[in-house]
Amino acid sequence: IGSNVEEITVRNTHFMVWDIGGQESLRASWYSYYCNTEIVILVVDSTDRERLTVTKEELHRMLAHEDLKNAAILILANKQDIKGSMTAAEISQCLTLDSITTRSWHVQACCALTGEGLPASLDWMKSKVVAN
Template sequence: MGLLFTKIWSLFTNEEHKIVIIGLDNAGKTTILYQFIMNEVVHTSPTLGSNVEEVVWKNIRFIMWDIGGQESLRQGWSAYYSNTEFIILVIDSTDRERLKLSKDELWKMLSHEDLKKASILIYANKQDVKGCLTPAEISDQLSLTSIKKHHWQIQACCALTGEGLYQGLEWIANQLKARS
């Protein structure tokens, strides 16, 4: 009976969960955001500042903040961290030269006080491109197995087709269930 009540109650609650989508410029953050909203590829230009959209998936309301990844904007990422439950870090799996920079930004984020309870989903984007790094290679380069104070998951994806994106949201949904 309790489970039935919980399921019915969840249909009427307005609980929302804040997600910040970050990554270096040209990683595919905005393309991913609009795949969630419209299920199609939208022509985008570099994000100057942020985009914020509500995404409802399986009766879960997410407020997703897509933050620009240019070097000049990265210093301001921390302004968006307050009340963030999940970070989605988007990695361009073809950008081998800047993977160390992504690692540095990830570890800087993980040490931020406002993110001490946040879980991290890493999207290994552009898996459709021949010669891209695999999620295992990216995991190794980012030293993900060294993350001990945060729940994390790496997910192969292609923002252009949507492949892998909803598996990432499923992981987030399971994290939310585990917390309640």
């Protein structure tokens, strides 16, 4: 419980993806997955404005860890199909991503139900891995 592992291939680039649960009881164990991580993918519920404060704190705590010092960050702004959802720019501002200047980051608006935005996310991930 709490994590799943998938291997995906995007145009001949292979990714090992660890899906780690975000509930509070699992956060203390996140660090055990950091070693050799090239990209941190954080899925944000774009309709849940109140939760972004905690998300911001956890993201910046994660990024302070030595094992993630070179990791790029991809924020997936999910649930864009719901009226009133925050834009990628709003989420970027709430998470103070502009303060992150020592690594690559990107916020991608998406919808897990329709797949909208996911191909662009995969392309961004591939460009970061190939660049390394």
